[in-house]
Amino acid sequence: MTKLIVEDLHLAYDGVKVLEGVSFQLRAGEVVSLLGASGSGKTTLLRAVAGLEQPDRGRILLDGHTLYDAAAGVNRPVESRSLGLVFQSYALWPHRTVAENVGYGLKLRSVPRAEREQRVEKALAQLGLAHLARRYPYQLSGGQQQRVAIARALVYNPPVILLDEPLSNLDAKLREEARAWLRELIIQLNLSALCVTHDQTEAMAMSDRILLLRNGRIEQEGTPAELYGAPRTLYAAEFMGSNNRLSAEVLSVDGEQVLLGGKDWRLLGRALDWLRVGDPAQAVVRLERLRVTDAPGPNRIQAQLSTAMYLGDRWEYLFHQRDLRFRAFGQTPLTAGHDYWIEFPQQDCWVFPEPVAA
Amino acid sequence: MTTLNPTAPQLALPAAMPARGGRRPDLLRWLVLGLTALAVLTPLALIVYQSVLDAPFFMPDKALSLDAYRFVFDDLDFWSALRNSLVIASGMLLISVPLGAVLAFATARTDLPGRRWLEPWLLTPVFVSPMVLGFGYVVAAGPVGFYSNWWQGWFGGVPWNPYSLPGIAVIAGLTHVPHVYLYCSSALRNLGSDVEEAARVAGAGPLRVARDVSLPMVMPSLLFAAVLVFFLGFEVFGLPLVLGDPEGHLVLTTYLYKLTNKLGIPSYHLMAVVAVLIILVTVPLVLLQRRLLRNAKRFVAVKGKASRHQVLPLGPWRWAAFGLVMLWLFVTVFVPLSGIVLRAFVSQWGEGVTWWQALTLDNFSGLFEQDNLVRAMVNSFAVGVLGGAAAVFCYTALGLAGHRRHDWGVKLSDYLVLVPRAVPGLLAGLAFLWVFLFVPGLKEFKNSMFCIWLAYTVVWLAYGMRLIQGALLQVGPELEEAARSVGASRARTSRDVTLPLIRHGLLASWLLVFMIFEREYSTGVYLLSPGTEVVGSLLVSLWATGAVEQVAALSVVNVLMVGAGLALALRFGVKLHD
Ligand SMILES: Nc1ncnc2c1ncn2[C@@H]1O[C@H](COP(=O)(O)OP(=O)(O)O)[C@@H](O)[C@H]1O
Ligand SMILES: [Mg+2]
Numbered sequence: 008m009t010k011l012i013v014e015d016l017h018l019a020y021d022g023v024k025v026l027e028g029v030s031f032q033l034r035a036g037e038v039v040s041l042l043g044a045s046g047s048g049k050t051t052l053l054r055a056v057a058g059l060e061q062p063d064r065g066r067i068l069l070d071g072h073t074l075y076d077a078a079a080g081v082n083r084p085v086e087s088r089s090l091g092l093v094f095q096s097y098a099l100w101p102h103r104t105v106a107e108n109v110g111y112g113l114k115l116r117s118v119p120r121a122e123r124e125q126r127v128e129k130a131l132a133q134l135g136l137a138h139l140a141r142r143y144p145y146q147l148s149g150g151q152q153q154r155v156a157i158a159r160a161l162v163y164n165p166p167v168i169l170l171d172e173p174l175s176n177l178d179a180k181l182r183e184e185a186r187a188w189l190r191e192l193i194i195q196l197n198l199s200a201l202c203v204t205h206d207q208t209e210a211m212a213m214s215d216r217i218l219l220l221r222n223g224r225i226e227q228e229g230t231p232a233e234l235y236g237a238p239r240t241l242y243a244a245e246f247m248g249s250n251n252r253l254s255a256e257v258l259s260v261d262g263e264q265v266l267l268g269g270k271d272w273r274l275l276g277r278a279l280d281w282l283r284v285g286d287p288a289q290a291v292v293r294l295e296r297l298r299v300t301d302a303p304g305p306n307r308i309q310a311q312l313s314t315a316m317y318l319g320d321r322w323e324y325l326f327h328q329r330d331l332r333f334r335a336f337g338q339t340p341l342t343a344g345h346d347y348w349i350e351f352p353q354q355d356c357w358v359f360p361e362p363v364a365a
Numbered sequence: 366m367t368t369l370n371p372t373a374p375q376l377a378l379p380a381a382m383p384a385r386g387g388r389r390p391d392l393l394r395w396l397v398l399g400l401t402a403l404a405v406l407t408p409l410a411l412i413v414y415q416s417v418l419d420a421p422f423f424m425p426d427k428a429l430s431l432d433a434y435r436f437v438f439d440d441l442d443f444w445s446a447l448r449n450s451l452v453i454a455s456g457m458l459l460i461s462v463p464l465g466a467v468l469a470f471a472t473a474r475t476d477l478p479g480r481r482w483l484e485p486w487l488l489t490p491v492f493v494s495p496m497v498l499g500f501g502y503v504v505a506a507g508p509v510g511f512y513s514n515w516w517q518g519w520f521g522g523v524p525w526n527p528y529s530l531p532g533i534a535v536i537a538g539l540t541h542v543p544h545v546y547l548y549c550s551s552a553l554r555n556l557g558s559d560v561e562e563a564a565r566v567a568g569a570g571p572l573r574v575a576r577d578v579s580l581p582m583v584m585p586s587l588l589f590a591a592v593l594v595f596f597l598g599f600e601v602f603g604l605p606l607v608l609g610d611p612e613g614h615l616v617l618t619t620y621l622y623k624l625t626n627k628l629g630i631p632s633y634h635l636m637a638v639v640a641v642l643i644i645l646v647t648v649p650l651v652l653l654q655r656r657l658l659r660n661a662k663r664f665v666a667v668k669g670k671a672s673r674h675q676v677l678p679l680g681p682w683r684w685a686a687f688g689l690v691m692l693w694l695f696v697t698v699f700v701p702l703s704g705i706v707l708r709a710f711v712s713q714w715g716e717g718v719t720w721w722q723a724l725t726l727d728n729f730s731g732l733f734e735q736d737n738l739v740r741a742m743v744n745s746f747a748v749g750v751l752g753g754a755a756a757v758f759c760y761t762a763l764g765l766a767g768h769r770r771h772d773w774g775v776k777l778s779d780y781l782v783l784v785p786r787a788v789p790g791l792l793a794g795l796a797f798l799w800v801f802l803f804v805p806g807l808k809e810f811k812n813s814m815f816c817i818w819l820a821y822t823v824v825w826l827a828y829g830m831r832l833i834q835g836a837l838l839q840v841g842p843e844l845e846e847a848a849r850s851v852g853a854s855r856a857r858t859s860r861d862v863t864l865p866l867i868r869h870g871l872l873a874s875w876l877l878v879f880m881i882f883e884r885e886y887s888t889g890v891y892l893l894s895p896g897t898e899v900v901g902s903l904l905v906s907l908w909a910t911g912a913v914e915q916v917a918a919l920s921v922v923n924v925l926m927v928g929a930g931l932a933l934a935l936r937f938g939v940k941l942h943d
Pocket of ligand 1: 020023025043044045046047048049050051052
């Protein structure tokens with residue numbers, strides 16, 4: 008069942024276009040992430056759904072009811088949309104205790120006091136906050152504040168919960184744990200969630216589907232595996248994962264198979280877009296796909312190891328070959344200054360035309 | 366991090382229901398805006414209307430005419446008053462802007478000795494009634510003043526004359542130094558020292574830095590303060606009333622005040638003309654100020670990060686700077702206030718009187734023997750405490766009406782707030798008198814404190830709104846948005862989130878408004894009637910009757926009331942400016 012429908016949303020601040028026709032759907036029980044670089048309009052989109060920003064054009068529907076419809080002149084105010092919103096800064100009210108923060112939404116819905124207390128207690132217990140009910144926000148750690156903010160948004164059981172960079176205020180270590188915890192919570196409570204993040208790992212870990220936003224438009228939409236494994240544009244390919252990027256000329260095209268040429272190297276790759284012989288092109292290869300070998304072979308480039316960095320679970324190598332530089336992972340320490348042959352598996356060497364006016 | 370207990374029951378919450386409250390139109394908001402517009406514009410409209418009548422508006426045989434303008438323009442006194450106002454305003458500009466800027470730089474950026482405790486003292490002239498200051502100069506530095514007498518005894522002959530036009534200009538200039546200081550020092554404080562340090566690293570000496578970096582960056586604020594001082598120069602009333610009288614120097618406001626007696630009959634139409642002319646001078650200046658402020662804001666956007674503030678070592682100049690500050694404090698604060706206090710404790714004063722022989726407390730006990738004086742003190746206190754609270758309530762209502770909105774209602778309230786800035790208190794008081802005379806049904810309130818309170822509240826609208834908006838700006842928008850998102854209407858959000866968060870700011874505003882209301886003197890001048898006396902305005906009429914002892918004692922009471930507010934404010938760490 009479709010929970011939330013966003014259609015052709017446009018929004019501009021003082022003539023500066025921030026959203027330029029965004030459409031997507033959120034199904035019941037699904038977690039969708041809005042992923043994109045900083046300034047791509049993610050927060051604005053989320054706030055438009057919440058009702059905190061007014062779009063110029065488009066439609067927003069929740070459970071079949073219109074929240075916003077520019078054509079029909081409908082714009083439900085924030086408070087009557089009854090969505091759950093978790094702010095990046097958590098925005099806990101400093102003059103209220105944890106229990107009062109969480110209970111406020113119920114109070115607004117005239118839930119009787121006894122029932123309200125019981126529900127708040129239950130929600131706090133569910134999120135592991137039961138012992139903090141009487142505290143004030145400033146007495147909590149970042150992780151605890153985040154959970155209070157989530158409890159506050161969940162307690163009145165909103166049809167959809169919106170989260171704006173829910174993890175970005177936590178320190179790196181805590182963030183990974185919180186990510187797993189949040190995903191588990193959402194699944195277990197069978198929530199429908201729309202989550203903003205600029206961190207691709209987080210987006211992949213958290214969500215069933217990802218919307219990759221670029222300059223107010225959806226660049227690509229799909230499951231984490233689709234976005235990571237089958238990007239449709241150079242931007243999407245580069246945004247996900249860590250990549251090597253090679254500039255080259257298209258020497259020949261044979262169906263999907265394309266031959267690229269640089270100064271003194273040749274590589275076979277897979278064309279993911281229309282390419283013409285003689286055009287400049289960009290090849291993108293994920294770091295983990297490169298294979299470092301000792302001998303020449305098909306689709307290998309000879310390069311000198313500039314340095315190797317130990318990352319704990321693996322090594323990262325930096326290679327130089329004239330004006331080419333690329334990075335690769337491996338499990339063994341290699342000797343800097345030696346020459347190696349790096350294999351670019353043809354299927355993983357994605358080739359896109361050079362973007363115009365890049 | 367705790368994990369969920371898989372066996373725990375899920376959050377059993379019923380389906381979301383729409384929050385209570387629904388979508389009531391913003392009735393309250395428009396009511397607040399409408400009332401404000403009414404309170405601000407009616408008096409102004411009445412002044413303009415009266416100025417084109419040939420007789421007071423309540424006379425039956427009035428007619429539209431420009432006679433009043435003709436009369437005023439033919440009056441030589443008007444032209445001399447206009448000239449004097451210009452001289453005083455320019456003098457104030459020349460004195461207070463450089464001095465205020467230097468004081469601000471010295472206290473904000475250098476190792477001036479005692480710069481921490483100096484600030485409240487630097488601001489005192491703002492909180493003391495100019496009436497009191499003027500009177501203080503008369504008894505301290507007038508021809509037979511305490512300091513004049515002492516000086517004469519030592520050196521024979523005094524080199525100063527506070528009654529001369531330059532004398533008035535200098536005194537007005539010195540007492541307006543804090544206005545410049547305020548804007549300049551807050552600009553300097555906002556300016557991170559990193560931009561200055563960058564210049565130091567690049568090889569500029571401290572004075573070079575002040576000239577090439579600090580000064581240009583606070584220039585917008587300085588300009589703003591200069592315009593402010595210039596138009597305040599056209600609004601000064603107490604100082605020229607007291608000091609200009611002996612030699613007959615009139616300025617526009619005192620000319621207006623004296624018009625009452627000019628023709629024998631109530632010359633409201635003439636007063637209205639002068640009021641309109643004064644407003645015609647101040648309105649463009651206020652608009653100019655608004656422009657400048659917008660420019661200043663743009664400047665702030667590129668300011669450095671206001672982090673640590675490195676102080677500039679002045680070396681041997683430290684004490685020279687300290688001397689300058691002390692000299693200014695002595696002349697501007699100590700001389701008039703000590704004069705007043707001394708005068709309040711002696712029975713008479715003149716050549717040949719030694720003060721310890723004339724020492725007495727009679728002046729104070731005398732205050733409690735006259736009903737009108739007692740009432741004045743009670744009324745002043747009440748209008749400060751209760752009226753101050755009510756005014757803060759109104760300012761808050763208007764502040765909330767414009768809070769986080771971007772429609773024409775906000776623009777309207779911005780301009781409404783500007784209007785009273787351009788109308789000096791004396792004129793506003795006059796206008797309110799007329800409103801209460803003119804509007805049917807309001808006459809019963811004419812002789813009530815309500816009338817005075819309303820006039821005060823409107824006159825200080827801009828000041829109060831700055832305080833409230835300053836507090837509102839401190840509230841993070843997402844705290845309010847969070848309330849909206851869990852289902853609170855705008856009104857509910859204001860009540861449950863915004864107001865509780867700014868309660869300290871509101872208390873501080875109350876205290877500051879209290880001080881300003883105690884100090885106020887010109888607004889009440891035309892609104893005094895038996896029962897509605899307030900200390901500040903009563904001083905004006907007592908001064909005219911020559912009751913020097915009463916004026917002195919009442920002035921001390923006035924200063925003490927304001928001082929009590931100031932002490933409380935300092936005790937509770939209220940910021941006296943932004
Ligand atoms: N209130 C605003 N006024 C003007 N521009 C804004 C405002 N809020 C955001 N923007 C602009 O809109 C763009 C998208 O902002 P945002 O949605 O916050 O991006 P993201 O969350 O993806 O980082 C940015 O270029 C930002 O500068
Ligand atoms: Mg954002």
